[in-house]
Amino acid sequence: MSWFFKSKQVNLAILVASFLIGFVPYFLKIPQIYEFTVSLTNVASVVGQFTIVIAIYSQYRRSLKFIRERRKGWVYNIYLLALMSLMILMGFTLGEHHATYMWLVNSIVAPCSSVVYGILAFYMFSAGARAFRARSLKASLLIVGGITVLLYQAPLTGSFLPGISPYAVFLSQTVGMSLNRMFAIAIITGAIMLNVRMLTGRELAFLGFAREEES
């Protein structure tokens, strides 16, 4: 029986069927399969969330190895495991709406998340200050454009230099937007091409079928 589930053709058939169930109702008016599509997408959504179990297992395994081997920074792994265990225990026993669990989220998880994001500002600052050098004509033009947009984004500038607005808006919205559009076309076309490769059986690595090496 296992040959059936391991069969490349069966897996590919299921893939194609799932694709059609999702793809066809979006374009064609076939209300009969619409409900089935919604149920199938709900199932996919729930299954996807189970990867968190894998993440937890992997983190435990890795952290315990670090602690056993006393690798650099192993104390932080103890802290990580302790906090992870506490959150899991609290979440399952008390529920996510309990005051203690919410305190853990608001006092530890949320500020840590904010700090990692907030550091971005400093990194962007140092990267920008380091990278903007007028090495050539193009670099000089880039600096002029960059400073124009930076000035516009500072709220105070609008009150003493209102004339900068059309230039900055042109750079950030028109030029920036056109680049975004071209990138979006590339991304979307690439994503559809990946689907083509998967559906034609040429890219099945994600199903666990390694590509046959050409001799």
Place this chain on the structure above:
Amino acid sequence: MATYDKRWAYLLLFILVLLPMLQPIGMPISVSELTKEYYAQLQTLEEGDIVLASWSTEYSGYMELKPGMIATHKYYIKNGIKLFICLGHPEGLALVDALLDKELASYMEKYDYTYGEDYIILGFALPNQAATLAMATDFQASVKVDWKGESIAGTFLDRIETGADIDMISDFTTGAGNPGLINHVVLTFGTPMIQNQIGVSLPGSFMNLDAGLITGLLASTRGGSELELLINEPGPGLIAMDAFTLGHYLLIIFIVIGNIGYFGWTKRLAEEMERTTIR
């Protein structure tokens, strides 16, 4: 060599951001056309209209979106707009406490804005496009309880069958947003959508705004502070604008100093090394 330890730059930036937050200077700010348009979209709503507030941000993004979120929700509360709040990220749980219980609690009390009557939290209801599609096509079948497991039957959500029954989507997002809302609600049912977006993701949102997929866009902390000004409810956004301005100006100063250093020392040093290289 004209270099500096970047930690001095970090310290200077930290001080210039911290001081105005503790002691606001009160620099004037101008309101951009983008924010005026966002506000105009808010004004199209009438009392009793139902808005889907999609909080698709983790706690880190909330820090940047906070002024816009507070100002927008204050508008909804003041004008009696019905809200159902869906989280697009597991960390959104912390936002319920941070935004509703801490920032807006007294405001909601002032306008008698109560849970169950005026707003409902559906929890982590928009984890991906699949869930959004399910909600948009058959709301009553896919959503039966709120985030605490209590039935939503008998509330204003009984009026919602599909995405067409939602009067507006108010998306607060950090990344590309929840594309499911655009794909399955805006494009399918024509539901208007406004978005509060973080600074780095704005270029992508401009594309959607230009295409008409979103009808209003609030740009990061600055947009939030401008909205606070427009609705006459000063808050954390306006407090942050002084720091915002000083931070930007400091970066410009460092770019100029860096270029002076480059032309004064580094370039000359490179030319000197080239001249003295043994060939």
Place this chain on the structure above:
Amino acid sequence: MAELLFEIPGIESGRAVGLILILGIFALGIYYMRRGKLPYIRRVAAIDAIQEAVGRATEMGKPVLCSYGRGGFAYSVIAALSILGHVAKTCAETNTRLLVPTGGSHTGYLTRELAVDIVKGQYSVAGKPEMFNEDDMPFLSGEQYSFTAGYIGMLVRDRPGAVIMTGGHSSEAMNIAEMSNLVGALTITSGTYVSNMAALACASDYIMLMDEQPAAGAYLSRDPEQLASIQVIDIYKVLSLALMVVGLIILNVTGNNFIGRLLAS
């Protein structure tokens, strides 16, 4: 949005042209994949940079850190896996330790298995299977900033000589690029998250902009499917450009938004 030019009975309103365009990609993709003749792709400059980076790390006796992004099975991640395969091959040949942080999203574990197979395979092909250590490819977390924190931890502890960050990274890429700069690593990144590109260009030593990364992946792997993808993308870019130009001309000359209405149909 522009009003529709036409509607086809049986097809949802406003989706007919989208369906035709998608079917066009399907048709072109299958044609080019079956063609047999490999299309020409120029050598992207970043490929030389990757060689230089691995060489530098080998000389310094430091490991190479290479990541393929935090998304699931996405287009950019597949291309990044080709680059990972090339880096793994080079590291195996030069006896350099390779670190591959994985995770960052809930679907990241799916691609991790593929990445492990690729790296293990390359070490086996080089005749050094004992060099492969799965613990050098940890699944850090399914959450973005937890993954970032773990990644930065690896950078600070292991101090790699080269950091090659390709595939689907979003805002955490800036954190990682600047930190790798701070630890003295040669940083090669690819900008697939549009909003990040400007900041990454400042922070990295080399950057592959947008399609250069899939092109580099296709070039290195010589995979007919990946090469066909690049070709179809280029065709659609030219088509988009042509539609834009024609649409602008028609709009300005006749005042009729014909192309806009056609695409909205």
